[in-house]
Amino acid sequence: xxxxxxxxxxxxxxxxxxxxxxxxxxxxxxxxxxxxxxxxxxxxxxxxxxxxxxxxxxxxxxxxxxxxxxxxxxxxxxxxxxxxxxxxxxxxxxxxxxxxxxxxxxxxxxxxxxxxxxxxxxxxxxxxxxxxxxxxxxxxxxxxxxxxxxxxxxxxxxxxxxxx
Amino acid sequence: xxxxxxxxxxxxxxxxxxxxxxxxxxxxxxxxxxxxxxxxxxxxxxxxxxxxxxxxxxxxxxxxxxxxxxxxxxxxxxxxxxxxxxxxxxxxxxxxxxxxxxxxxxxxxxxxxxxxxxxxxxxxxxxxxxxxxxxxxxxxxxxxxxxxxxxxxxxxxxxxxxxx
DNA sequence: ACAAACAATATGAAATTTCATATAGTTTCG
DNA sequence: CGAAACTATATGAAATTTCATATTGTTTGT
Numbered sequence: 001x002x003x004x005x006x007x008x009x010x011x012x013x014x015x016x017x018x019x020x021x022x023x024x025x026x027x028x029x030x031x032x033x034x035x036x037x038x039x040x041x042x043x044x045x046x047x048x049x050x051x052x053x054x055x056x057x058x059x060x061x062x063x064x065x066x067x068x069x070x071x072x073x074x075x076x077x078x079x080x081x082x083x084x085x086x087x088x089x090x091x092x093x094x095x096x097x098x099x100x101x102x103x104x105x106x107x108x109x110x111x112x113x114x115x116x117x118x119x120x121x122x123x124x125x126x127x128x129x130x131x132x133x134x135x136x137x138x139x140x141x142x143x144x145x146x147x148x149x150x151x152x153x154x155x156x157x158x159x160x161x162x163x164x
Numbered sequence: 165x166x167x168x169x170x171x172x173x174x175x176x177x178x179x180x181x182x183x184x185x186x187x188x189x190x191x192x193x194x195x196x197x198x199x200x201x202x203x204x205x206x207x208x209x210x211x212x213x214x215x216x217x218x219x220x221x222x223x224x225x226x227x228x229x230x231x232x233x234x235x236x237x238x239x240x241x242x243x244x245x246x247x248x249x250x251x252x253x254x255x256x257x258x259x260x261x262x263x264x265x266x267x268x269x270x271x272x273x274x275x276x277x278x279x280x281x282x283x284x285x286x287x288x289x290x291x292x293x294x295x296x297x298x299x300x301x302x303x304x305x306x307x308x309x310x311x312x313x314x315x316x317x318x319x320x321x322x323x324x325x326x327x328x
Numbered sequence: 329a330c331a332a333a334c335a336a337t338a339t340g341a342a343a344t345t346t347c348a349t350a351t352a353g354t355t356t357c358g
Numbered sequence: 359c360g361a362a363a364c365t366a367t368a369t370g371a372a373a374t375t376t377c378a379t380a381t382t383g384t385t386t387g388t
């Protein structure tokens with residue numbers, strides 16, 4: 001029996017209780033996402049961006065000229081929120097919006113040189129941070145993490161598609 | 165440039181590009197967390213709770229009488245935000261706050277009968293939903309997901325501890 | 329070609345979140 | 359003991375987010 005304390009609670013910060021939450025998949029996902037992102041997100045903020053802005057930047061670095069709706073999905077933000085984030089980023093000169101000549105409802109978003117420069121600075125930092133994380137998981141089950149997550153995402157997308 | 169497709173874009177909703185983001189661990193974690201939670205969080209809202217409130221409820225179902233700070237960590241919310249969420253939940257009669265007799269700075273939070281009843285309704289629903297998710301991943305790499313996430317969390321906590 | 333249905337983005341207004349800091353209680357140590 | 363340092367929670371004020379819906383543009387069916 002390692003710790004059958006009669007104390008009311010543990011003093012280890014997270015309040016390590018066995019319970020439901022600690023083994024609940026949605027908690028593990030959210031907590032892991034939070035914890036894993038924390039350090040890098042601090043760098044993002046030092047670079048003058050908030051997290052959703054960084055996400056937009058990264059998405060655009062991958063796919064310049066994306067539509068608002070696509071960006072919202074990819075950057076995990078609700079559409080009206082994304083519209084305003086894009087507006088702010090445009091004000092700061094990181095990107096420009098142009099309506100799609102082929103379909104006037106669509107607004108396409110393009111990085112400016114300044115935005116591209118910022119992306120060129122942050123993406124490698126993100127990759128470096130990711131490498132450090134993977135390194136940290138070495139020997140453990142790190143190698144299985146990404147494939148498992150992709151698998152989950154794929155399954156969920158399939159499900160979504162079936163449901164409309 | 166890497167992108168030699170002549171098409172302006174893909175039409176599959178997520179804008180499936182190879183790119184950086186799609187294979188980036190922090191994106192996979194955040195996206196998986198989001199997507200996996202979506203359905204259940206809809207149920208939570210139908211039960212009249214917002215997501216952070218549900219988290220608080222679940223945490224308290226595990227560890228009644230937790231402190232604000234502990235709850236904030238566990239429910240993945242910033243302290244001042246949690247304070248206000250707790251206040252709202254108290255107004256709704258889901259929980260009560262009592263200051264710790266042993267240390268007057270601490271506020272301990274206890275579920276009321278009403279709160280406990282709600283938890284007793286939602287926790288099994290969460291478990292059922294989780295089971296469905298795990299089921300969905302069957303044959304895939306589902307079995308490895310939780311251990312991998314726990315491993316990541318453990319590694320990150322260790323790291324945090326080292327850094328203070 | 330027209331109206332209805334649909335799709336993409338924008339926006340007002342209320343609610344929430346954040347950030348910095350205030351407040352209150354506790355521990356440390358000279 | 360008493361002051362300084364610290365810890366836990368609360369709060370004001372600005373900024374952001376959400377929700378519902380408006381606006382604008384496109385497609386479909388007749």
